[in-house]
Amino acid sequence: MKRYEKESLLKNFLVFFSLLEILLMLLFLELFHTQKQEYKQGLLKTMQVCSYTFKCEQFTFDFSPKKGVQVHQLYEDSGLYSYFSIPKSEKYYLKISYTSQAYYHDMKDIKETLWIKFILATVLLFILALFFTFYSLKPIRKAIRLNDEFIKDIVHDFNTPITAMVLNIKMFKEEYANNIFTEKISYSIDNILHLQNNLKSFLYRSVSQNVQLDIAALAKKRLELMQNLYPKLDFVYEKESELMKVSNEDMLVRILDNLLSNAAKYNKVRGEVKLKVSANKIIISDTGKGIKNPKKALERYYKEQERGLGLGLHIVKKFTEELHIMMHIESTVDVATEVTLDFSALKKELS
Numbered sequence: 001m002k003r004y005e006k007e008s009l010l011k012n013f014l015v016f017f018s019l020l021e022i023l024l025m026l027l028f029l030e031l032f033h034t035q036k037q038e039y040k041q042g043l044l045k046t047m048q049v050c051s052y053t054f055k056c057e058q059f060t061f062d063f064s065p066k067k068g069v070q071v072h073q074l075y076e077d078s079g080l081y082s083y084f085s086i087p088k089s090e091k092y093y094l095k096i097s098y099t100s101q102a103y104y105h106d107m108k109d110i111k112e113t114l115w116i117k118f119i120l121a122t123v124l125l126f127i128l129a130l131f132f133t134f135y136s137l138k139p140i141r142k143a144i145r146l147n148d149e150f151i152k153d154i155v156h157d158f159n160t161p162i163t164a165m166v167l168n169i170k171m172f173k174e175e176y177a178n179n180i181f182t183e184k185i186s187y188s189i190d191n192i193l194h195l196q197n198n199l200k201s202f203l204y205r206s207v208s209q210n211v212q213l214d215i216a217a218l219a220k221k222r223l224e225l226m227q228n229l230y231p232k233l234d235f236v237y238e239k240e241s242e243l244m245k246v247s248n249e250d251m252l253v254r255i256l257d258n259l260l261s262n263a264a265k266y267n268k269v270r271g272e273v274k275l276k277v278s279a280n281k282i283i284i285s286d287t288g289k290g291i292k293n294p295k296k297a298l299e300r301y302y303k304e305q306e307r308g309l310g311l312g313l314h315i316v317k318k319f320t321e322e323l324h325i326m327m328h329i330e331s332t333v334d335v336a337t338e339v340t341l342d343f344s345a346l347k348k349e350l351s
Contacts, residue, residue: 005144009137017129024125028118035110044074044082047096051084058102064095079103158196165189190229209248212350215343216243216277222256223275230264233271240278245346251319258312259284259339266337282341290333297329 050056064083071083071093081097169189172182220237227235263273263286271287291297300314320327326342 005137005141008140009133012137013129013133016133017126020125020129021122024118024121028114028121032110032114035114036107039106039110040074040080043080043098044072047074047082047098048072048084050096051094056096058098060097060099062095062097063092066091066093069093155196158192162189162192162196165192209250210246210350211249212244212246212348213249213252214243215245215247215252215282216241218249218252219243219256219275219277219282222253222260223273226257226260226264226273230267230273232269233264233267233273236272236274238274238276238278240276243277243280243282243343244348245343246348246350247323247325247343247346251323255316255319255323255325255341256282256284258316259341262312263288263337263339280342280344282343283338284341285336285338287336290335290337291329291331292333294329294331 046056047059050059054061063086069083071085074080074082079098079100080103081095083093083095086092086094166189169182169186172179173186176182216239220239223235223237227233260273260275263284267273267286267288274283274285276283276285297313298317317327319325320341324345326345328340328342329337330340331337
């Protein structure tokens with residue numbers, strides 16, 4: 001099960017189970033209130049029977065003046081008690097009392113019984129919520145799996161023509177060195193390879209093999225490679241401090257390549273792409289078209305331009321989260337975009 005499937009499963013389960021659990025709690029509170037009232041009514045009836053027989057060891061009997069009290073009504077004050085009429089007595093009522101200790105013990109038994117039932121009901125709801133969550137997500141998971149398999153087939157079919165193009169362009173370069181048309185074809189092939197790498201990154205989870213990296217040097221290298229693909233843009237590298245961290249090189253390459261590729265692809269004619277290394281951060285800025293909705297741009301398949309598949313920034317988000325790199329995007333349409341990668345959470349050396 002993939003990460004986003006687990007996240008969807010967890011969220012759906014928590015919502016479904018929480019709602020059922022709240023409903024269950026309300027039902028048991030009402031059940032406790034009902035049982036408490038039934039207990040008191042039963043106790044009052046027992047007192048009434050005992051007022052005739054006087055053969056009830058759980059109660060205490062006393063006489064009380066007929067002033068401000070009502071008969072056959074249960075009072076609760078330091079225990080439970082009630083008053084009953086005495087034949088041929090005009091001054092006194094019979095007072096039958098039930099001790100607070102005995103009342104507390106009875107309530108404790110009722111609560112313990114309800115708690116056991118509540119826990120059993122909660123376990124049953126947990127199982128049912130888990131089952132129905134899996135059941136409700138099954139069609140969605142099937143659709144996603146079919147979509148992934150379709151993309152895998154496309155990526156696989158890409159290999160043969162791409163390999164042929166790469167071999168042919170190498171032959172052309174050897175025969176026609178410094179040919180402008182050869183260079184353009186080469187740039188186009190590099191873009192296709194970049195797209196294929198994005199699709200592979202999207203489909204296959206990279207195994208994290210962390211090493212100590214000079215991230216500033218790695219970023220400079222990726223910037224220079226991108227500059228070869230877009231010779232008409234102005235690429236600027238600025239380094240204010242060292243940036244040595246323990247991380248996964250392959251993932252970092254995918255992150256940097258995607259961000260630099262976006263900065264170049266969606267830039268203006270003769271625009272600028274700047275990469276700045278400063279105090280545990282890398283800032284990539286451009287003078288391009290900008291992003292209308294930076295938050296939505298991180299979602300899978302979301303795109304504001306006709307080009308691409310809408311996977312680049314989603315892959316960046318996925319990898320930055322996995323590597324514990326904080327990312328922040330600021331953008332103004334038709335002015336500029338600035339992406340900040342914060343490496344503060346990463347270790348400097350392997351432990």
